[in-house]
Amino acid sequence: MKKWIALMLALIAALSLMTGCRTKTLETDENTTTRGALLSQADAPALPDTLDYGEDGVPTIIVYDVAERDYKRLNIEDYVMGVLAGEMRNDWPMEALKAQAILARTFVLKFISEKQSKYDGADISTDISEAQAYAPDQINERIEKAVSETRGQVLSAGGELPYAWFHAHSGGKTELPVEGLDYDQENPSYLRVVESPDSDSAPTTVKNWSATFTANQVARAAKEAGVDVGSTVTSIEAGKKSESGRTIYFLINGRQVSAPALRLQLDSTVLKSTLISSVELKDGRVTFTGSGYGHGVGMSQWGAYALALDGRTAEEIISWYFTGVGVATVW
Secondary structure, eight states: HHHHHHHHHHHHHHHHHHHHHHHHHHHHHTTSSSSBBBOOOGOOEEEEEEOOOTSHHHHHEEEEETTTTEEEEEEEHHHHHHHHHSSOOOTSSSHHHHHHHHHHHHHHHHHHHOHHHSSSSSSSEETTTTSOOOOOOGGOOOHHHEEEEEEETTEEETTTOOOOEEEEBTTBBBBBBHHHOSSSOOOTTOOOOOOOOTTTTHHHHEEEEEEEEEHHHHHHHHHHHHHHHHOOOOOOOOEOOOOTOOOSSSEEEEEEEEEHHHHHHHOOOOOOHHHEOOOOOTEEEEEEEEESOOOSSSHHHHHHHHHHTTTTOOOHHHHSSSOOOOEEEEO
């Protein structure tokens, strides 16, 4: 009898330790479990008053498809499926897909409420320089499920649509809009620099990379970014760094050039981020070495991948990267 009681006490103690470990894992960052609960309908943000609604209650929009060079009328849920398939692999964890679907839906509504597409007659386009990636040929049952299970769900920050920024890989730490995007207003209160558990499964070319350009290319890019440094680069170094370690500006021939702007002008798919560890000018060529992929603002997709594998819900993933926001169902 005493042995049986001792065994039971040991089992209870073991279960307590297991529960404690799980709780500690979920509460490692204060920006995880206490936020992300579904908001009530009263907290739903106002939607653009220009939207047309279909019989099913879902808004329809005009999308310019750059691949097909054609205008398409789509309901937003169908558009979000194409975006989700373009932004994430369709075999990724379901909760990561759902988090991305919520961001994609928020993104298009925010875009329509504030901006005008550069393609006349369109509400938004599939041009990634303007909006989100779009790959309808990659839609499968998992994409359809992620969109269906988040139908009508968007982010709400104090009853307003926030900027639903996201990027591929943070390099371990996210960035603020002013420093990462040359955002010309104050950094929104719902974003802060956070450690991001970007998955080790990410390609090595995303985690760590180098990019080389001619000195003349860099000089031209600087001019296109708004700073004339001359016809070629004779000196270059990383200037001020942000809290996350990203380069805010480069000193090129002694002049300050915005790092985010230079990246865009050089080719953001080659100069993959501004999280630069070194920059070297040698034999008329400039080589940047860095890590991560994208501007670093908002949700890291490879971070969402890792968090989903760790058992986090879509709401918990969003709350890892966005502070004081929730999810509201708007249709």
